[in-house]
Amino acid sequence: MTQNQFSFEINAKIPDALGRAGIIHTPHGDIHTPNFVVVGTYAKVKFLEPQQFHNINAQVMISNGFHLSKIDDEIEKAGGLSKYSGYNCPTITDSGGFQVMSFGSGLGKVISMDKRNIAREQFKTDKKRHLSRVTDDGVYFKRNEKDDEKLFTPEYSMEFQHKIGADIIMAFDELTNIGDSREYNEEALDRTYSWAKRCLTEHKKLTKERVGKPYQGLFGVLQGAHYQDLREKAARDLGAMDFDGYGIGGAFEKEQLPNILFWVNSILPESKPRHLLGLSKPDDIFIGVENGCDTFDCVAPTREARHGKVYTLDGDINIRNAKFAEDPSPLFKGCECPTCKSQYTRGKINKLLKNKDGLKTEEEIIRDKQIAIELITTHNVHFIIKLTQEIRKSIIDGNFFDFRDKWLKRYYK
Structure with missing residues (x-):
């Protein structure tokens, strides 16, 4: 070797x-x-x-x-x-x-x-x-x-x-x-x-x-x-x-x-x-x-994405909830993942998942749901990867415990 x-x-x-x-x-x-x-x-x-x-x-x-x-x-x-x-x-x-x-x-x-x-x-x-x-x-x-x-x-x-x-x-x-x-x-x-x-x-x-x-x-x-x-x-x-x-x-x-x-x-x-x-x-x-x-x-980041769970620094949210239907914000403000930098807002993703207008074909409903899941999956996996990258940086910078305490306090508030 x-x-x-x-x-x-x-x-x-x-x-x-x-x-x-x-x-x-x-x-x-x-x-x-x-x-x-x-x-x-x-x-x-x-x-x-x-x-x-x-x-x-x-x-x-x-x-x-x-x-x-x-x-x-x-x-x-x-x-x-x-x-x-x-x-x-x-x-x-x-x-x-x-x-x-x-x-x-x-x-x-x-x-x-x-x-x-x-x-x-x-x-x-x-x-x-x-x-x-x-x-x-x-x-x-x-x-x-x-x-x-x-x-x-x-x-x-x-x-x-x-x-x-x-x-x-x-x-x-x-x-x-x-x-x-x-x-x-x-x-x-x-x-x-x-x-x-x-x-x-x-x-x-x-x-x-x-x-x-x-x-x-x-x-x-x-x-x-x-x-x-x-x-x-x-x-x-x-x-x-x-x-x-x-x-x-x-x-x-x-x-x-x-x-x-x-x-x-x-x-x-x-x-x-x-x-x-x-x-x-x-x-x-x-x-x-x-x-x-x-x-x-x-499997949690991808599995939970299929159920509408979105990871954010302020705790997880379920994007299927009605309160997000008209929300013009990205999944998480400040996130640099491809989803959050795209045109897809919380409201748009909510609508893709729920399909309440009754005018779409079954194929269109399936397609929209897949698009939404892909967007959330990309965000969730990026979220956890970025966390490990930041932890790595905190170790190299010598402030792991400070970073841990601040991060967890915000996430689990």
Whole structure:
């Protein structure tokens, strides 16, 4: 592995904290950290064309390895995920573990629930539990009761991720449910460690075989739920292994996030990048950065755009509300995104979404709604990317905490 293939450098640190600003160098370009990774599940970000992707200074995209594994040969022939997607940027794929586990016990993301919601999610998961079987070899799963079982292994995860050709790939890990016992989390952590070793072995083998292909950074994924000793064990075990970086995941209540990140990032090698899986709320990003995370991903900015939610420095608004129907303002005054600099005001976007005149055809209604969603998506993704850029600048300038306090006070007033 050489400098121009994959590496990480630290440019500045937050005094008395784990946070830092840096650069992840990849074969398809640099990622300036902290940074928000845009989610393009099927190798394309919904309602965000490549030109707009670059217009809002997006630098990196993460895609769903499980879904793309079905067309990994096609992606490989196209020259890898960066070219295939059309975004021509650094790319990340996950291991496929979340989708496999979602047929069984794993929620696999950070969640914040009351007891009633936890019980409901647990009930839904229990009904699906019989569709997957976790073994030491891997996970046997089926999409529905009529399907035959398929074995999903760490080696297979490495195989299709190498074909897809993302700059950063994730090791196969076992996700646990927020309702799983301490004992089961211990078993799952042991399996994840074993699978991590198998992923590294297969990764090194495939890297040697694929001579001439750009180097792919392999990230180990840390689990351990909300248990301090298990999280620290995961950090020690995986931190001692030859990974290029680390992903931090798991199912736990959001309030536990600061502690979990501090536990693991106090132990993980400082010289390697860390990715926090599945979070993009501003307070979570600030917590993540302060406690040593470098990149973040989440579907929220694009998913919430499809429901009319617009991000602003004064808090989120729902542009579908009637009070915005005649509003001549941009989505957020002072925003430099392509949407806010265009002719589309709050009022115009409100009308595109609601279509109340009754004179348009079904095709026109669909088209107008798509235009509105594209506009909001562009704005929301730009908003979060700009936040991470400003956080980066605050670290380099030495005023991270002042910037954090002022920003959050205004946003969550």
